Amino acid sequence: MRSQGQIKFVKVSARLQMTVAGAVVAALLLWLVVTLAMLVSQYSISMERMALVQRQAEIESSASRVKAYRSSVEDVAKDLEKRQAFLEDIVTSYIGEQAAGEDASAVVGAMDKGSSDEAAQTARKISAMVPEAAGLARMEARQIAFVEQLTRAATVRARNAEQAIRKFGLNPETVARASASAQGGPFIPFKGSGNARLDPRFTTLGQTLARMDALERGLVAIPSGTPAVAPAITSGFGYRRDPFTGAAALHSGIDFKGAPGSPILAAAQGKIVFAGVKSGYGNCVEVAHGNGLVTRYAHMSSIGVRVGQKVDKGERLGGMGSTGRSTGTHLHFEVRHNDRAMNPRPFLEANRDVLKIQAVAEQRTDDAAR
Numbered sequence: 080m081r082s083q084g085q086i087k088f089v090k091v092s093a094r095l096q097m098t099v100a101g102a103v104v105a106a107l108l109l110w111l112v113v114t115l116a117m118l119v120s121q122y123s124i125s126m127e128r129m130a131l132v133q134r135q136a137e138i139e140s141s142a143s144r145v146k147a148y149r150s151s152v153e154d155v156a157k158d159l160e161k162r163q164a165f166l167e168d169i170v171t172s173y174i175g176e177q178a179a180g181e182d183a184s185a186v187v188g189a190m191d192k193g194s195s196d197e198a199a200q201t202a203r204k205i206s207a208m209v210p211e212a213a214g215l216a217r218m219e220a221r222q223i224a225f226v227e228q229l230t231r232a233a234t235v236r237a238r239n240a241e242q243a244i245r246k247f248g249l250n251p252e253t254v255a256r257a258s259a260s261a262q263g264g265p266f267i268p269f270k271g272s273g274n275a276r277l278d279p280r281f282t283t284l285g286q287t288l289a290r291m292d293a294l295e296r297g298l299v300a301i302p303s304g305t306p307a308v309a310p311a312i313t314s315g316f317g318y319r320r321d322p323f324t325g326a327a328a329l330h331s332g333i334d335f336k337g338a339p340g341s342p343i344l345a346a347a348q349g350k351i352v353f354a355g356v357k358s359g360y361g362n363c364v365e366v367a368h369g370n371g372l373v374t375r376y377a378h379m380s381s382i383g384v385r386v387g388q389k390v391d392k393g394e395r396l397g398g399m400g401s402t403g404r405s406t407g408t409h410l411h412f413e414v415r416h417n418d419r420a421m422n423p424r425p426f427l428e429a430n431r432d433v434l435k436i437q438a439v440a441e442q443r444t445d446d447a448a449r
Contacts, residue, residue: 132279159218165281166225226280233287240294240440243433247301248425249370249416254297255290257370295440300368302346303429304392306376306412307335307399313409316422322406331420332375332413333427339380339408340398345390346374346412346426348441354382360411361403364396375413378405392441 080087241251314334321328345366352373353365360377364384367373380400384390401408414423 132283156215159215159222162222162281166222166229223278223280226278226284230280230284230287233284233291237287237291237294239436240291240298243298243429243436244294244301246425246429246433247303248421249301251294251297254370255293257297297370298436299441300347300349300370300372302368302372302374302414302423302426303433304344304346305427306344306346306374307337307410308342308344311336316420316424323404329420332377332411333423335399335410335412337399337408337410339400343376343379343396343399343410345392345394345396346414348391349374349389351384351386351388351390354384354386357403359404361405362397362400363403366390366396371417373415373418375411375415377411377413378403378409380408 080089244251244254312333313336314330316330316333318327319330320326343364347366347368349366349368351364352367353363355363357363357377360375362379362382363375363377364379364382365373365375376396378400379397379402381398383395383397390396399408399410405411412423414421414426
């Protein structure tokens with residue numbers, strides 16, 4: 080160290096170096112141990128919550144339900160009718176009639192195998208203590224088994240949607256939040272008779288279905304369709320030699336070569352947010368798909384859509400051309416997330432399993448809309 084014309088030397092001994100290195104390693108080990116402990120703690124808390132819900136459900140369907148049946152069989156019948164309507168509405172809205180039929184058959188088999196022991200035991204207890212309510216008790220047990228079956232089915236579908244979204248390079252939690260953020264309407268609580276209590280398993284079903292719905296709606300909006308008919312890629316995403324100046328430049332999309340006027344197609348359902356001339360892009364169309372995703376189609380010879388129009392996946396947006404900064408007829412296709420250009424290849428090269436899950440989700444949302 081040079082200071083005021085004097086030179087001083089600082090010597091770090093091997094022992095001190097080893098001590099510092101040991102402290103760093105110890106800190107890292109401590110961090111790993113704390114992180115692992117937090118993960119174990121979170122898992123333990125999650126399991127305890129699940130056990131609490133199950134315990135609450137057991138208490139509800141045992142002592143409380145026996146008391147309710149003794150109080151008024153007629154009121155219980157009204158409760159069950161309302162719960163049945165609630166179930167039918169959920170199935171129609173989230174699952175679909177065909178899936179509902181399949182799930183119903185699966186539930187019957189599950190009941191025969193005794194998969195819902197707690198519900199069956201409660202039904203037998205009520206039948207013994209309140210003989211005139213035996214039929215209603217069996218109906219309630221079947222409803223609970225059906226709810227459990229739907230919850231399992233919704234959990235699997237939500238997990239599949241999560242995996243599909245990750246393969247596009249997106250965060251499932253972000254997609255789910257964005258898809259579920261626009262909600263509203265008057266508060267109309269679920270009400271049956273004076274003795275009505277919604278089994279906790281119904282609440283769990285509602286939460287699971289809501290998550291499944293948000294993930295699948297977000298998945299449907301992810302562009303995965305081919306934007307041109309029988310395309311040939313002439314330039315990929317990334318840095319390349321600019322065709323006009325020869326300088327290195329970022330190419331923010333993929334170029335597809337085709338015949339003049341050949342159809343340009345929407346890569347996913349969405350809403351037209353721009354349709355006109357954009358500097359460098361020529362005739363250009365932009366489609367917003369939600370969750371911050373926008374696809375851009377440039378150098379078009381003609382535009383066949385208008386701003387505000389909703390389009391489906393595969394719908395014609397216009398014709399291929401060479402307007403703007405272009406050397407020949409082609410489509411310049413971009414995928415942008417929160418106005419940041421992304422490589423379109425992962426979206427266009429999604430594997431068959433992902434596309435199948437996306438197609439199922441798209442069909443479900445179309446059925447719900449109808």
